Amino acid sequence: MSDTALAAPSRSVLSRIWRSDLAVSFRRNPGAIVGGAILLLLAAGALFAPWVAATDPYDLATLSLLDSRLPPIWIDGGTWPYLLGTDTQGADLLSLILYGMRTSLLVGLAAVALSCTLGSLLGLIAGYFGGRVGGVIMRAADIQFTFPAIILALLIGGIAQAVLPASLQATFALPVVVMALGLSHWPHFARLVRGGVLVEKKKDYVAAARLAGRGSASIMVRQLLPNVMNVIFVLATLDVAFAVMGEATLSFLGFGLPPTEPSLGTLIRSGYSYLFAGEWWLVIFPGLTLMLVIVAINLVGDWLRDALNPRIH
């Protein structure tokens, strides 16, 4: 692959990408274009928050109580540069949202990385070996499927709070949330990958690899995994939306990140108490941002599902 890429001038690589099936289906899907553009914009804002944001909302030295509780700029009393207004400590809401989105996306990606790795690995093993090992793995997945994931995630988050001493809670809040969301969703990947492996392992190329003397681990990773990668990728994309929503839900309910670790969920939680006091923007804008993130991810995920895998609809 790298040979041809080196040999061909870069323009034709671009044009090959432009003409590939994936790109063509992307161009024909207005939802994917809109979702992709929004996602790109939001991700860039989150990634470059320290440079894009008007202020650093966590630099207490720059905060001024004189600027606190300012409404959005289009409402009487709003001032530059606080486009979306300020919170009760005078921090710029837009900056808070950009920084919060960073945490939310980070938690989302980390949680999916966990559930995807764990689930795919167990699914590979269950599908390839079958028998007792596979039976135990899939039984465990079945048992977990009985409960909706959100109950499990809440339980893990809540128990962690009860067990961890208060001094450690803030430090471990982020890994706990990642664990809670990751562990509550691995069965999806396990089931999907196992199904794919069961189909693939009957094919000739696996028999050929076995005849060539490849070991089980090598066949699983080198032969089977690449062939179920498409479905894993689609599910992982859609799962990021679940994880971002899950983080926000946990944090909103008080079982996720603490207020010191700003995410979209903690912003909604702390803003919610001001909804009736008049500072509605503190909860409405983080909430709308959360919606926008999830909608954008789902629009892109839906397109990927149709483009990469016409089987699962």
Next chain:
Amino acid sequence: MIAFLARRLVHGALVLLVVSLLAFALSAFVGDPVASILGLNATPEDRAVLRERLNLDDPWASRYLSFVTSAVQGEFGMSYSAQRPVIDLVLERVPATLELAGVALAFSLLIGLPIGVYAAVFRHNWSSGAVMMLSVIGVSLPSFVVGILLIFMFSVRLGWLPSFGRGEVVDIGWWTTGLLTVSGLTSLIMPAAALAVGQVALIARLVRAEMLEVLRTDYIRFARARGLKPRVINLSHALRNTLIPVITVSGIQLGFLVAFAIVVEAVFQWPGLGLLFLQALGSTDVPVISAFLLLAACFFLVINTIVDLLYLVADPRLRVRGGLSSEAAL
């Protein structure tokens, strides 16, 4: 069929075993029941007496057995924070959650069905595409954010609807209902709507997909050839066969609505099971958490089994394969 039921029974027993072990482990290892009941200022003698009374010094196997036997009898002990039997707390919260989930399900069917039929019948129309794109957005809306937006709109701005609680409820025997009073009904609208938004989109997508499948079948083509009116074909021939999967999915969705009610109940301070669970989780009220987990496990097992049975009845092809697990349960 019998093999299927046997398999479900084994699965159910396994789930209950795991969940009961988990619930027991919680009560054994998380939090200190003696401190929770007596407070931190109790004398060592009082503690010893209570430890004796709660059998805390017995081997864990015998404690697990007594935990299970009392749980089977609906005896989950006293709530640490409310100082009342857990089972009473749970039972008085059940109506609130079931009414919320039931009304939300009714909303999602009443709105989702027509939208799905419309999108299938006019599938070449641009509006059908727009409906489908809107449904992606609908599925993506987190119910608690929808709830907050509704409160902002209709409670804070317009002042039309109450923002929290269940309003006045009427006591009919062992059930309390908010469906018979004006304040109960107005309190129910927003939580149910917040809960239903995602489901509307889901039902609409499902109905459209199923209906498109049915519209491609031969009997629909013959019905057209016979010159029946499109309206008759669509509504009486096609829709009727679309409804079976919709009914089963609604069953699964009822389970999900109950699960997601947890979040919505927190937004609206709706006095249901979810709020009870969250409060128990926040104060590490282990008996309540254990009871919630066990009852939730039973509830979801029953729902899943009924749904699978309905599938078997509705689709004879599945009987050959000998049953399925509730794959659709996300």
